[in-house]
Amino acid sequence: MKDNIKINAQSSIKIMGSDKIFYIDPYLIEKSVNDADYIFITHEHYDHLSNDDIGKVIKEDTIIIVPESCYDKVLEFGYPNDIVKVKPNSKYGLEDLTFATIPAYNINKLYHTENSGWVGYLIDIDNKKYYITGDTDINKENKQVKCDVLFLPVGGVYTMDCEEAALLANIIKPRFAIPTHYKTVVGSNDDAIKFCELLDKEIESKILY
DSSP states (O other), rough: GGGGEEEEETTTTTEESSOEEEEEEESSSOOOOOOSSSEOOOOSSSSTSSSHHHHHOTTTOOEEEEEEHHHHHHHTTOSSOOOEEOOEEEEEEETTEEEEEEEEEOOSSSSSSGGGGOEEEEEETTEEEEOOOOOOOTTTTTOOOSSSEEEEOOSSSSBBHHHHHHHHHHOOHHHHHHHHSSSSSSHHHHHHHHHHHHHHHTEEEOOOO
């Protein structure tokens, strides 16, 4: 399972499906590969919505999926591609893809407010459900998600910390849980290690960057 996943930095995730390639919040991409079939953006902060990095992965027929608040900004980038505008708590079906949006927001911080309409994504890929939480704390919506592969921020400050992330993983009970959003801006490798140590024994995890 983890062999088809690459994390560049922060929440910059690449998932290689059997016939499609998915990027979530591409950031700090080392070189142009222009192989994305789908690009998902969770919110508009620079380390999640990066024109330079989108340019390194986008190709002629890439579909870009963004929250409503990011739509105009992506239009300004000038890409001729299809752009799908989404809102929280919704389900979507494209020609060969289904996914849902889960609200992503802070509880006692103002970095990611609930009324911003920012999201995480629950994506169906090859009969597995991949949940990328986005920048969030534990909330009433994400506690209800069921998935096979779970990506959570563990660096704290702007998001949940490693202990909160492990608590959410233990509630959701995925098969795999992968830490993100540490080491680049806030948090350290120690946060990823502690997260893995706090997981229930039936949840497999691996540090991928």
